[in-house]
Amino acid sequence: MTTTTPMGHGRMLRKEDRRFVRGRGRYVDDLQLPGMLHLAVLRSPVAHARIVSIDTLAAEAHPKVKAVVTGAMLAERGLAWMPTLSGDRQAVLATDKVRFQGQEVAFVVAEDRYSARDALELIDVEYDLLEPVVDVRRALDPDAALIRDDVPGKTDNHCFDWETGDAAAAEAVFARAEVVVRQELVFPRVHPAPMETCGAVADYDRIEEKLTLWSTTQAPHAHRTLLSMFAGIPEHRIRVVSPDIGGGFGNKVPVYPGYVHAIVGSIMTGRPVKWTEDRTENLVASGFARDYVMQGEIAATREGRILAVRSHVLADHGAFNGTAAPRKFPGGFFGVFTGSYDIEAAYCSMTAVHTNKAPGGVAYACSFRIAEAVYLVERLVDMLAAELDRDPVSLRMQNFIRPDQFPYTSRTGWVYDSGDYPRAMELALQIAGYDELRAEQAERRARGAGEPLMGIGVSFFTEAVGAGPRKDMDMLGLGMADGCELRVHPTGSAVVRISVQTQGQGHETTFAQLIAEELGLHPDDVDVVHGDTDSTPYGLGTYGSRSTPVSGAAAVLAARRVRDKAQLIAAGMLEVAPDDLEWSTAQGGGRFDVRGVPGSGVTIQEVAMRAHGAGDLPDGVEGGLDAQISYNPDNLTYPFGAYICVVDIDPGTAVVTVRRFIAVDDCGTRINEMIVEGQIHGGLTDGIGMALMEFIGFDEHGNCLGGSLMDYLIPTALEVPDWETGTTVTPAPDHPIGAKGVGESATVGSPPAVVNAVIDALAPYGVRHADMPLTPSRVWEAMQGRAAPPF
Amino acid sequence: MQVPAPVEYARAISVEHAIGLLGRLGEEARLIAGGHSLLPMMKLRLANPEYLVDINDLHAELGYIEVGPTEVRLGAMTRHRELLESDPLAAVCPIFRDAERVIADPPVRNRGTLGGALCQADPSEDLSSVCTALDASCVIQGADGVRVVPMDDFHRGPYETAVGHAEILTEVRIPIRPGGSSAYAKVDRRAGDWAVVAAGAALWLDEHATIADARVGLAAVGPHTTHLPEVSRALRGREPSEAAWELAGGIAASACRPVTDSRGSADYKRHLAGELTRRTLRTAWERARERGGASWR
Ligand SMILES: Cc1cc2nc3c(=O)[nH]c(=O)nc-3n(C[C@H](O)[C@H](O)[C@H](O)COP(=O)(O)OP(=O)(O)OC[C@H]3O[C@@H](n4cnc5c(N)ncnc54)[C@H](O)[C@@H]3O)c2cc1C
Secondary structure, three states, rough: OOOOOOOOOOOOOOOHHHHHHHOOOHHHOOOOOOOOOEEEEOOOOOOOOEEEEEOOOOHHOOOOOOEEEEHHHHHOOOOEEEEEEOOOOHHHEOOOOOOOOOOHHHHHHOOOOHHHHHOOOOEEEEEEEEEOOOOOHHHHOOOOOOOOOOOOOOOEEEEEEEEEEEEEHHHHHHHHEEEEEHHHHHHEEEEEEOOOOOOEEEEHHHHHHHHEEOOOOOOEEEEEEHHHHOOOHEEEEEEEEEEOOOOOOOOOOOOOOHHHHHHHHHHHHHHOOOOOHHHHHHHOOOOOOEEEEEEEEEEEEOOEEEEEEEEEEOOOHHHHHHHHOOOOOOOHHHHHHHEEEEOEEEEEEEEEEEOOOOOOOOOOOOOOHHHHHHHHHHHHHHHHHHHHHHOOHHHHHHHHHHHOOOEEEEOOEEEEEOOHHHHHHHHHHHHHHHHHHHHHHHOOOOOOOOEEEEEEEEEEEEEOOOOOOOOOOOHHHHHHHEEEEEEEOOOOOOOEEEEEOOOOHHHHHHHHHHHHHHHOOOOHHEEEEOOOOOOOOOOOOOOOHHHHHHHHHHHHHHHHHHHHHHHHOOOOOEOOOOEEEEEEEEEHHOOOOOOOOOOOEEEEEEEEEHEEEEEEEOOOOOOEEEEEEOOOOOOEEEOEEEEEEEEOOOOOOEEEEEEEEEEEEOOOOOHHHHHHHHHHHHHHHHHHHHHHHHOOOOOOOOOOOOOOOOOOOOHHHHHHHOOEEOOOOOOOOOOOEOOOOOOOOHHHHHHHHHHHHHHOOOOHHHOOOOOOOOOOHHHHHHHHOOOOOOO | OOOOOOOEEEEEOOOHHHHHHHHOOOOOEEEEEEEEEHHHHOOOOOOOEEEEEEHHHHHHHHOOOOOOOOOOOOOOOOEHHHHOOOOHHHHOOOOHHHHHHOOOHHHHHOOEEHHHHHHHOOOHHHHHHHHHHHEEEEEEEEOEEHHHHHHHHHHEEEOOOOOOOOEEEEEEEEEEEOOOEEEEEEEEOOOOOOOOOOEEEHHHHOOOEEEEEEEEEEEEEOOOOOEEEEHHHHHHHOOOOOHHHHHHHHHHHOOOOOOOEEOOOOHHHHHHHHHHHHEEEEEEEHHHHHHHHHHHH
């Protein structure tokens, strides 16, 4: 049942907003437990140093302090190091060395958060400073300081190598290509910066030997498994609860040392312990994103036929490899860097290195590195258009994968499920009034001096989301499937329990709508339970735009199982064969009627009562009306979109203003269009932030220069235009309702549109490329012919 | 959550009371006005005063905007928002509204004060360049009485002013001379951000519509905001013209001392100092012409 129209109750208001708009959301930091203690973390002020000594006596003597813990104490319990999601290890507290500024060195548990914070100043740490490795390009120099001397036999800062595509085939195409364009493209380090920082409350019950951990996690089940394996607490004695989450964007996928500190603190004191990161801690020490230096090359014929794309990526993974990506994909899904184009050959090699910077590289709404991949190919295509003196739209149109080529296997092995790229592009052009915009630009350029520099930027992206098929994808051995349990109560309302966790995406509404649509219920009659490992089925959580593609499919299939059973019961009630019944949801009420006799049958509520009631059920049918499922997707889903950005640059100050932004998104069937648009609006704002201002920089000593929201800028309503969105619907063939993920589409697709627009505006100055963030100063430097990477 | 170190707190009920408290509590006591500069530093534990003397109750006494025929008097507790919204102030000193529109955000403007801004003496602070351009003076009160310090002597260095311990800035006085107007322009990386560079200009025309006097104050291009006397000297007696603004911009660009940081390169800031000087002088002149009536057109 695949549809191109929105589902019933399409734009209904979000059910969760009833509590959010009243200030009744319940976040981890709102939790108050009797006897709860507070934890604060002492962090390294320097990027690289040997720890000579730690003196905790004065802190321990503080009257309100209950415990002071150092790495040495954790080492005695075998807890000083923990595994990361990429199979590396990370210090829970530093024992030997500190390896990035902000690294956890000790923690204090005290009666209140003020005393905990005050006591940090009473801890005396002596550091022996080491040379920091800050410049990613110098990390593999023979004389670079060795960061990971904790790993036996390690002699350099190499993290991993990875490649995809066919090097020889690509080389052959490049060798004979008429036109080759090359450019180094830097996607700088940025930070997800969720409004709610990370935190946890750990409560270890010594009698029951059970740990309850409320934490800011996007993946409660995966965290439970990891904590069990690492801390040695049996998995059935751990309950992870992820209550309301104030934004994740990938920042809340990793297991952070702070969670472990809270657990250790609770085990040691026998009392609940709360840890809440402050803003600086979140920006300086938690999972960053991007940080790729990409050497890109594109080969084409003089007529504009794109033949091949090739890249070498230097990836900065920080001190520990904390990237969250399926195990076989250390470079995430960067392999989709061939974009939306039908080409002959592609090859990418990647070298990842360690530096004295915070670990992570996790996400920020990038769909496992697709943001980087799309940026690479969309900048290269624009540069090719400039080289060939072609309009960037017509060049893209010429090279798109055609609608009749789907399913399309890319040169790097990705099977694009469905698409109609020209249709989305046409719609974007039409909304934008593309030809008039180009005419206006030509006019302004002709008028010359004093006019704002107008730029029009285009990008077209294809995403690969909904990880993923268990034959290819796992995280630390855990298959990326998701579970769903659905129970219909006797009176016909229902509860659905899902394994993914909302951080603002509106799951409580979307999943209710999915079930309601399948069972002919009202969404208000469907309660969505999520975020608590004790009351939800196993699954890997929400990131990489996987909730609707994976968990959403699970919910639909569970509902269809319930409906199949309901049909058997209804047949018994009506004394007809199940095949003689017809299902309908006219006026939103689900019912089975005898085929051809409307009104003859029973409603879903009547069936539910019978399922739990006293009357007879057909032979072989158990009582109750519920179903459980674990869904393993056959393929990823491939949403796509066409974006057009119009900017004006003040030639005197080089300030960039985004005048218009047109976004046409195709994410297959839309469940709640308002929620989809909200995801797109947020992602576009992210994209403008990354393109124009967001940047985690470091000085030569490895000091993080983005440690507050006065230094790490995120855009406000004043920096973004009124979004102009458009929709095409190309259903996903492998998803039960044809839906594709959309949570990251706009974040992935928008940065190249903005950068392409800025470079287009600067064409009269002969600028070919400038790296993000395009702050006024960096744009002005580009206008002077001095564009430089953001280091 | 970022929390300051333990601190003791007292509320002053009058200017004399505040001065007395400061004298009694010693060097480790600090005044707190809007708190939008001091509290962030305390939360980061960059400032660790032992005592805070809260002067918000003095808003009734020190929060005022008096526009007289020859002078504007602004109480030190006047909030950013009050400066932004005052029509009488905008009529004689439009530079205030220009600047307040781009200072911080509404929550900060609701609390932050003129006195706090000037006494913080952050080199990127906007109102200091506004007051410098307007040739303002600061009224400082201590146990021994009141002194009046011109803006040029008020700033002693970054985060350092002429206000001594146990003293309080009570008022800012701005002379109103005929034929004048003013303007402010700022480049920031994002709304609410501190200036990459900002410039304030004030300009006075004589009866022949030539420039009687002009003053420019720049923010974020040196250790503290300073008046550029070279610009004033170059413009006095000159005809208003693009060439005059060019000349002034060139002087501003070479006289300032910017450094490269995450807001921008020194070269760019130097360029902006020139560009914004030209723009603000041009706008101030256009406004002065409009106010002066037909004879100046
Ligand atoms: C997010 C944010 C953005 C900002 N953006 C800008 C900006 O773009 N441009 C800009 O110019 N400013 C900006 N500011 C600073 C803001 O304008 C402050 O409010 C102002 O600088 C200080 O005023 P306050 O009343 O809050 O001072 P407080 O923080 O209360 O005090 C600052 C200092 O002045 C002293 N002090 C205060 N009043 C007196 C007095 N009457 N006599 C003697 N000493 C006194 C205090 O002891 C303290 O040392 C920003 C602030 C924030 C938080």
